[in-house]
Amino acid sequence: MYRVLLADDEGIAIDSLTYIMDKEFHDKCEVRSARSGRAVIEMAETFRPDIAVMDIRMPGIDGIEAIREIRKFSPATVFIVLTAYDKFSFAKDALDLGVMSFLTKPLDRKVFVDTMTRAMAGIDRTREQRSRELSNREKLDAVVPMIENGLVYSLLLLDNSPQVTASYCNLLEIPESYGFVALLACGDVASGHENPEQPKAPAPLTGSGDHLGNPIGTGIRLQKYYAKIREILKEYSAHAVIGQIMMNKIPVFIPYEAARMDYVERVRVIDRVRRIISRLKEETGVNYRMGIGSVMPLSDMRTSYREALRSLCENNETVSHADDLPVSCTYEQDYPIDLEKQLFDSVKNGNIRDAGLYADQFFTWMEKTQAATYENNVRLKTIEFVLWAEHIAYQSGGFGLYRFADRGDYLNIISDYTVAELHTWFVTKIRDAAEKIADKAKSSASSLTHRAKEYIDSHYSRDLSLDDVSRELNISPYYFSKIFKEEEGVTFIEYLTGIRLSHAKKLLAENKLPVKEICAAVGYQDPNYFSRLFRRSEGVSPTEYRESR
Structure with a gap:
């Protein structure tokens, strides 16, 4: 069915066009008419025509001005202009308004029918395209959660292959190289926690480790609210990647542009998450808490996940951030903790080149900043790192049989080598550990x-x-x-x-x-x-x- 609006100040012209529409298109069209510019605008506001056949010369508001007004609220309407005058005097304004065709009076019936047929065919194509777009959107809406869950699963539970992660990020249009994990937990409020104004003593850990009771029961209830939870979490960040429900928890990966989150931003994030949790409770009637991990490179999201889980377990606030918790180990300001992490990540991954590169950079830092004053500490750090790298290699099976006496000469090396010789030995041993892991994996x-x-x-x-x-x-x-x-x-x-x-x-x-x-x-x-x-x-x-x- 097509909605057709006929606009002409001559009653005989309206009657003629209506007769042609009835004879040629029968019940395919719903036809209405108006005899002035104002009347056609008012009718179009409620009728929303698919096609409007407009006479240029009408009393009051002319056809061009009427088209301009109708375009504002009905941009999809197809306009066909009727004129008894030289059409070229109106061509520029009409073309600017997207008029499909000009027809001159007296009207040729065949030309009018052909023009209407073309207009209807164009509307059909637009409707089909719209239908395809809606269908594709429905399919995408169904597929995106699966892709998001795949990325979360890859980041948190698998071996986080950079290629796999890059593929998922490309599909989800995520350009950021960093991010953090927020872990949403649901459950019944533990006894004594009903009044949020009262101080909360630490509750005994439940089976879920998040101080919320009945984790399995609430997790099952949560299934029916999953789509709504996704919708609300997406309001926090359009690029938030939301995993599936795991018992009573939902892991959320949030991409982040910078390698660190400063204090002001952290407070802003916590405040916003509090508002989101309040809304989640209002919408679903379920109690929630959220633990937030630190910003990490994508390759280290499992660490951020563990921090988010620890945030849930170690206090009973509605929202807790890992950076606000007491930590077991802090580092002095100039200590290259990122370089240390890169070094051992390279060893674990069997990346020989990077392991050697980061080992060289770390020892160079010790030579430049520590050796002159703390040479013994440099020697201790050297053997600490070498032994730990070899421990990683032993655990992977890279060194084969463990022999208690294999490293009996290490103490002499640490004591007798010069710092320069120790530098070479350090890099070599770190590379050897990575190579053993690589060889084992390859074998x-x-x-x-x-x-x-x-x-x-x-x-x-x-x-x-x-x-x-x-x-x-x-x-x-x-x-x-x-x-x-x-x-x-x-x-x-x-x-x-x-x-x-x-x-x-x-x-x-x-x-x-x-x-x-x-x-x-x-x-x-x-x-x-x-x-x-x-x-x-x-x-x-x-x-x-x-x-x-």
Whole structure:
């Protein structure tokens, strides 16, 4: 149905246009009319026409001015201008207002019908496009929470691959390199906490560790409010990434531009979160608390998560921030804690180059700022870091068998080496620890890949899937797919296809079995699919390949 508004100061013209609309378009259109500029504007405000056929010359407000007014509240209306005068005298104003077509009086019926048909077709296209946009938005609204949960899961629970994180951030249009975790917990208020004006003594820890009772029951109740919680949390930050409910908690990752959050900003964040929690309680009838972790690089969100959890556990405020809690260890102002962290992160990740680089930078800092006054402390810090790096490598299995006496000469080295010699030894030992971890990971990946290839080579003729091989190796499909691609440079499917086509070519060269039987012999059930794969790989069909041998 199209809403059509006819505007002309001549009654006979209105009657003529109405007759044509009725005869040509029948019940496809709802038609109304007006005979002055003011009347057409007032009618358009309530009728909101899809198409308006406007005479230029009307008493009072003319057609051009009427179009201009209607455009303000009904921008999608398609305008067709009628005029008994030279249309070019009105062309500029009309074109500026987006008029679709000019029709001159006396009106040619066929031209009018063709013009209306084109206008209706344009409206149909606009409606279809709008429908597609709404459909896409619905799909996006359904998919975004899954993508967000994937990012939260990757940041907090998996090995936080930079490539995976970058992919998620790209999908969610997150440009920031830093962020922090806010952990929202729900539950029943513990006894004695009902009055927020009274001081709150620390409550015994519940099973959830957040001083809120009945975590499982409230977590189940929370499911029906999840969409509303997302909506309210998004008001805090449009880029807030919200995970799924875990028992009675929802992890929220909030991107942040800077590497640190100053005091003023921290207070502002806490105040705003308090308001959000009050609104959440009003909307859902559930009690909430929130713990907030420190700003960290994306690679260290698990630390921010642990801080957020600790914030929930170590006091019973509605909102608590990790930076406000008593800490077990603080560092003097000039101590390069970030450099220390980068050093050990590189060791853990088996990144030999970075481990050596950060070790060199850290020892250089000690030489320049500590060695002259605190040389013994430099020696102690050297052995502390080396032993801890090797501990990390031992824990990963990189050093193999642990022998109690393996490091018996370290005390002599620490005592006897000059600071310059100690610098070289320090960097070497840190690099060695990272290298052991890298070699272990590579050896493990190579072993798994070798076993996978053996299994594929022996079972390629079956209906073999990624899950089948992963199950045989007793590792997850995701991990197997990742290490196989890294080791072989091709995906599992590409490797399997190559093996199958290689055997198919051997069978075709023997020129005995029909192509259909060869297809089945190498693991394909659909001959047409087999032929397409073969042609894509070899440039010819299986039959043509056989004939060319």
